[in-house]
Amino acid sequence: MKIEMPCIVCPNSCNLEVEYEEENGQKKIVSVSGHLCDRGITYATDEITHPMRMITTTIKITGAHIARLPVILSDEIPKELIFNVLTEIKKIKVKTPVNEGDILLENILGTGVNLLASRSLL
Amino acid sequence: MREHELIVIGGGSAGLAAAIGAHKNGLKDILIIERADELGGILLQCIHNGFGLHAFGEELAGPTYAERWIYKLAETSIQVKLNTSVISITKDHIVSYSSKEEGYAKAKGKSIILAMGCRERPRGAIAIPGYRPAGVLTAGTAQEYVNIKGYSIGKKIFILGSGDIGLIMARRLTLEGAEVVGVAEIMPYSNGLPRNVKQCLDDYDIPLYLNHTVTFIDGHDRVSSITISKVDDNLMPISGTEKTFEVDTLLLSIGLIPENDLSEIAGIKLSPATKGAFVNNELETSVPGIFSCGNVLHVHDLVDYVSKEGESAGESAANFVLGKSNDKSESIDVECSSDFGYILPSKINILGDSPVEFMYRIKKPMRDVTIGIYSGDNLIRKTKKKTLLPSIMEKVLIEKAKLGESDIRIAIIKEESI
Numbered sequence: 001m002k003i004e005m006p007c008i009v010c011p012n013s014c015n016l017e018v019e020y021e022e023e024n025g026q027k028k029i030v031s032v033s034g035h036l037c038d039r040g041i042t043y044a045t046d047e048i049t050h051p052m053r054m055i056t057t058t059i060k061i062t063g064a065h066i067a068r069l070p071v072i073l074s075d076e077i078p079k080e081l082i083f084n085v086l087t088e089i090k091k092i093k094v095k096t097p098v099n100e101g102d103i104l105l106e107n108i109l110g111t112g113v114n115l116l117a118s119r120s121l122l
Numbered sequence: 123m124r125e126h127e128l129i130v131i132g133g134g135s136a137g138l139a140a141a142i143g144a145h146k147n148g149l150k151d152i153l154i155i156e157r158a159d160e161l162g163g164i165l166l167q168c169i170h171n172g173f174g175l176h177a178f179g180e181e182l183a184g185p186t187y188a189e190r191w192i193y194k195l196a197e198t199s200i201q202v203k204l205n206t207s208v209i210s211i212t213k214d215h216i217v218s219y220s221s222k223e224e225g226y227a228k229a230k231g232k233s234i235i236l237a238m239g240c241r242e243r244p245r246g247a248i249a250i251p252g253y254r255p256a257g258v259l260t261a262g263t264a265q266e267y268v269n270i271k272g273y274s275i276g277k278k279i280f281i282l283g284s285g286d287i288g289l290i291m292a293r294r295l296t297l298e299g300a301e302v303v304g305v306a307e308i309m310p311y312s313n314g315l316p317r318n319v320k321q322c323l324d325d326y327d328i329p330l331y332l333n334h335t336v337t338f339i340d341g342h343d344r345v346s347s348i349t350i351s352k353v354d355d356n357l358m359p360i361s362g363t364e365k366t367f368e369v370d371t372l373l374l375s376i377g378l379i380p381e382n383d384l385s386e387i388a389g390i391k392l393s394p395a396t397k398g399a400f401v402n403n404e405l406e407t408s409v410p411g412i413f414s415c416g417n418v419l420h421v422h423d424l425v426d427y428v429s430k431e432g433e434s435a436g437e438s439a440a441n442f443v444l445g446k447s448n449d450k451s452e453s454i455d456v457e458c459s460s461d462f463g464y465i466l467p468s469k470i471n472i473l474g475d476s477p478v479e480f481m482y483r484i485k486k487p488m489r490d491v492t493i494g495i496y497s498g499d500n501l502i503r504k505t506k507k508k509t510l511l512p513s514i515m516e517k518v519l520i521e522k523a524k525l526g527e528s529d530i531r532i533a534i535i536k537e538e539s540i
Contacts, residue, residue: 006316010175013317015509034508053321056169056183057297058269065159067272070169072183079325086297100189118169119185 005047009039018044052076056118057089059104063096064121071104074114081109089115097122127151127443129217129231131208131384134163136416137237138191139429143436144235145198148444152200153229155219157207161195162188163239164262165425167269170290176426187425211388213409233411233439236385236399237432240378240417242287248376250282252339255346261287261375268294276371280348281305282336284312284319286423286513288375293322302326303367306334306350308357311487313513315423335359339372348372380418388412395464396420402453402469403478404438405431413439420466420481423515448474454525459533461485463512470525477521482532484510492535495520498528504535
């Protein structure tokens, strides 16, 4: 099978051409083209075999001049876990001071991925 | 009246980079005037990732990207006035502003950099018929309400316009538990980056209605429903194609306009194509010593490019103040064929050796095209493009020596439009 897909890794939005084979329900990449960097190959492979996504959201913070602290994951998680991970994230509240990069939650749902503050609020 | 070497209007991504760029190039007495209560601008509400790939080689969330620049700024002697609104700028560089601390005050800049960013087009800009209930807001306002203030803006949402902010908000609101029932786009293609259509709409099965626009807003205290209609080739609604959605909120992501009210007061010439200032290759406007960069010059799709442009404007302002600018008496004009939305810069000083970076945007999507840049009748650069999209700003760098002394023109050599 040959398909076209936009790469979502960065705003370059490369238009990838991906060729893959399917055998016994297992998908295998044959070739990837149209990518500007190697991350496009990783993305296309993941997207065909086990899609991964980054998520960002906000959590409640007290003591700061704004109500919400923006947060980001340390790495991508399997796409099907997005809403489960969000439920875990929404359980936590923090107080100032927080520094950008502070770990707010470790190894969320056993994914090995941490939740990080994406700004400082002192 | 206090005189500074440089006054930067706006402390968002463009202003931060501009001040730092000027400092790097020898200016010491720099003032940034920012109307909000902190630096960082719109980046602070852009909590999604994807910022900084060019500037830092990393993919950062918007607030992290802003913080990196704010830290760079803290290592310099650059001064900042927060909670301060600029009221006017004159041709001779006098900036009037007001703040709680100083009341109404004035300062003079040997040079000025405009970095005020852009604002969103509101409902009135496209005159959507219907009632005027609560629950109609621009996507960027919704972004601020949700990401900074922590408000819930609605439970069932429709989005008009497929610009990047609208797409990002479709995903954001879905993750926050709202139901986004659809996105309508009047053009036959999305105005956002392809990656955002994929990861913000397709991932959550949010339908994108191309060739559709909102033709009625119903509701008295609060939006109760909206109606969309298909449009014809002239973008006029086709009767009989109406679809009604029961929603409590309508978000508008229908374009951004550079915020040039101050530039107009200063008598700076604006381009009808970009709605920003006409600038030369040093980012200098029609008023000597006043430079423009970032989204107030033209709306960008990548913040990294805003920062880079800001730094260049900073360098040019430093050269101007330190008497290192090139003589501007001889210049050539730059124009584009009708396939293009715009090309920048619009003028190039013949003197000076720095290569010139051209930035352009196509008007409608095209595939397998060759772009030619001409100096008079001579083709000086040929670029093959597999795809060209209106949502993606293209850049091309050309050495000064190649540009020659004739006017520059960009055009499509051959095309197969999709």
